[in-house]
Amino acid sequence: MTEPPAPPATPPGLGDLFRGMLMVALSAFGGGLSAWSQRIIVEQRHWMSNEEFLTGLTVARLFPGPNQINMAVYVGTFFRGLPGAVAALAGMLLVPFTLLMLVGLLYFQFHALPAIDRVLAGVVAAAAGMALSMGFKILDQYWKDPVALLLAAVTFVLMAFFHVRLVPLVLVAGPLAMVWYWPRPSHSQGPEREPR
Numbered sequence: 688m689t690e691p692p693a694p695p696a697t698p699p700g701l702g703d704l705f706r707g708m709l710m711v712a713l714s715a716f717g718g719g720l721s722a723w724s725q726r727i728i729v730e731q732r733h734w735m736s737n738e739e740f741l742t743g744l745t746v747a748r749l750f751p752g753p754n755q756i757n758m759a760v761y762v763g764t765f766f767r768g769l770p771g772a773v774a775a776l777a778g779m780l781l782v783p784f785t786l787l788m789l790v791g792l793l794y795f796q797f798h799a800l801p802a803i804d805r806v807l808a809g810v811v812a813a814a815a816g817m818a819l820s821m822g823f824k825i826l827d828q829y830w831k832d833p834v835a836l837l838l839a840a841v842t843f844v845l846m847a848f849f850h851v852r853l854v855p856l857v858l859v860a861g862p863l864a865m866v867w868y869w870p871r872p873s874h875s876q877g878p879e880r881e882p883r
Contacts, residue, residue, distance in 0.1 A: 698766040699732070699766055700767075701771060702774070703732075704766065704767065704774040704778065705775065705777055705778035707727060707732060707734070708759045708762070708774075708776070708778030711723050711724050711727050711755070711778075711779065712755075712779050712780075712782070712783040713783060714726075714727065720754070720758075721754065724744075725737070725740055725824060728740055735762075735765070737824070737825075738828065739765075741825060749861065756776065756779060759772075759775040759778070759779040760776055763775030763776065838860060842856060
């Protein structure tokens with residue numbers, strides 16, 4: 688297993704946060720934002736460790752709204768507080784929203800062309816591949832944690848086969864996971880133990 692990247696010597700500035708989130712938004716055109724976020728924030732820029740990123744992604748998914756908008760706010764706040772959140776959010780939204788509006792106008796002008804459908808099918812396939820890639824990256828983080836794997840498997844079975852709705856499932860599984868992973872004092876290793 689590889690060593691986690693060292694945290695940045697100096698936290699990213701407001702311009703760095705804007706550009707980083709802009710790169711995420713533009714890289715993931717068509718989907719796969721979580722995978723691109725992880726690649727840019729953890730692997731390329733070394734702003735966060737994989738564990739810090741997954742914590743942020745979990746928080747982003749628990750709150751209402753689009754996950755990556757929430758993630759941009761989390762990353763910005765993590766480094767620069769409210770100004771960082773605004774800078775990261777602007778990077779995630781301003782240019783991509785403008786481009787999306789232009790693409791939307793073009794699509795509605797030319798959506799009857801078969802080539803457009805083929806291009807969009809390719810974008811969807813690429814997004815699915817990125818999502819799968821992200822799944823394997825976080826699996827490495829939790830592979831040796833049987834409780835995390837059990838929670839994931841039970842959640843999958845309940846949603847896929849028993850059609851349990853997401854909100855009640857999160858309201859039950861979320862607190863159970865928080866209780867299990869909450870740091871507890873250890874008598875042999877000082878005041879706090881590592882999460883399992």
